Amino acid sequence: MYEAIEAFRSKLHLLERDIHGRRLHFPHLREHCEKNKMQEDPAMKDFVSRLAENFKERFESSPxxxxxxLLFVRQPFSVSTDGQWTADAKKLVPSIDEAALQMEILAMGTSDLLKAQHKDALVSDFWINVVPQARFKNTRDIAMLLLTMFPSTYICESAFSSMNAIKSQDRNRLSDSHLGQCLRIATTEYKPDIRKVASFRHSHFSH
Structure with missing residues (x-):
């Protein structure tokens, strides 16, 4: 997610420069201006500039x-043990022990088992389920920070996907109240004890 944000930020800056120049990324605008021998509307330039500024403000607080x-989280066996990045990691996560971090990276780099498991696992699965917390606490702390940097984005996307599944074409008359109740059930992590709930229910037999 962080890489996607940085990529989009760079694209906005590119578009901002391009609309002032050759307009390579605005072929229809370029064709229209050349055909009618006119300059583009200043509002177009202003729109891209304001979009870039708005995006910058929204993510200004992100580290x-x-x-x-970033390379360390994706490819932990490819980084230097004593490079500047460990000092940067200490600034990012002040609670880590930088000396212990370097030792953990050395230990990880000599583990053939971790290397083999890394090849077959997703990045998130590798750090969550494969790398042991007891042996690699500092490296895990860094990885987990990056992997959970935008948790609300996942929550929103998950809820939206659930809503699309619930409010299908055949259920388009579902009320907002019922939709909210269905979403609560679909997104909650609570697991009810059905047997216990059922034990408090008594059947009413006809006489």
Missing amino acids: KLSADI
């Missing part, structure tokens, strides 16, 4: 991550 820290 700046070095390329090596």
